[in-house]
């Protein structure tokens with residue numbers, strides 16, 4: 280496939296799970312990919328996987344909570360390949376599970392800084408380069424928890440609802456300038472984030488009508504579609520990939 284031939288893409292949190300699957304898929308479809316993650320070794324491994332498969336990747340260590348790190352990741356795309364057209368703001372953390380009154384303020388701040396402010400800072404850095412390039416497309420990672428709640432997860436749920444709203448507002452800001460911005464809401468996907476936060480996933484599987492967790496590639500397929508020209512009339516949307524979870 281070559282749907283992204285000539286395009287430059289940036290994926291945050293690309294060292295693991297959904298971000299890694301997305302970076303690998305975009306590269307397989309012809310994009311040159313900036314692989315960004317706060318953990319250098321993880322980003323390096325994704326970069327190696329892309330290059331081993333014959334794709335093009337450059338690796339950047341970047342903390343999604345820091346404006347200067349987003350600026351550096353975008354500058355890397357532009358200096359290496361001349362432009363940036365595609366971005367996936369995927370970096371995210373689960374946070375410490377606790378009922379609201381036991382939630383440490385520090386953990387609330389950390390989840391909001393990465394999951395919400397990180398997406399804002401990402402778009403703020405990426406959009407000027409896309410305007411320069413004459414257009415682009417962005418996908419922000421929300422969650423089914425951008426539409427419904429969950430126990431012991433106030434910060435995560437708040438951050439993901441906010442990503443959905445921010446995506447709509449940002450899409451309106453750039454609709455006339457050729458930049459499409461959408462959010463994706465995965466159900467529970469078998470990644471280190473879920474396996475680190477949930478000891479026994481069997482009960483969680485039962486919450487999905489399809490009775491299993493999703494795979495990272497089932498989410499990256501939606502992300503790649505939204506970034507592609509096939510989705511040329513889609514902006515400001517929130518698209519679940521959840522095995523029927525939110526249909527119940």
Ligand code: NAD
Pocket residue numbers: 291292293294295296297298315316317318321341342343344369370371372393420421422423464465466467468469470471472473
């Ligand atoms: P993951 O833990 O497998 O991967 C997340 C990656 O982000 C890791 O490589 C990690 O190093 C990186 N990261 C963490 N903090 C960072 C920071 N401050 N700056 C840059 N990188 C950072 O997680 P995943 O399951 O692939 O989740 C990816 C995104 O999808 C997250 O936004 C998550 O909230 C969302 N999501 C996941 C699920 C799921 O069930 N796995 C469901 C809904 C939404």
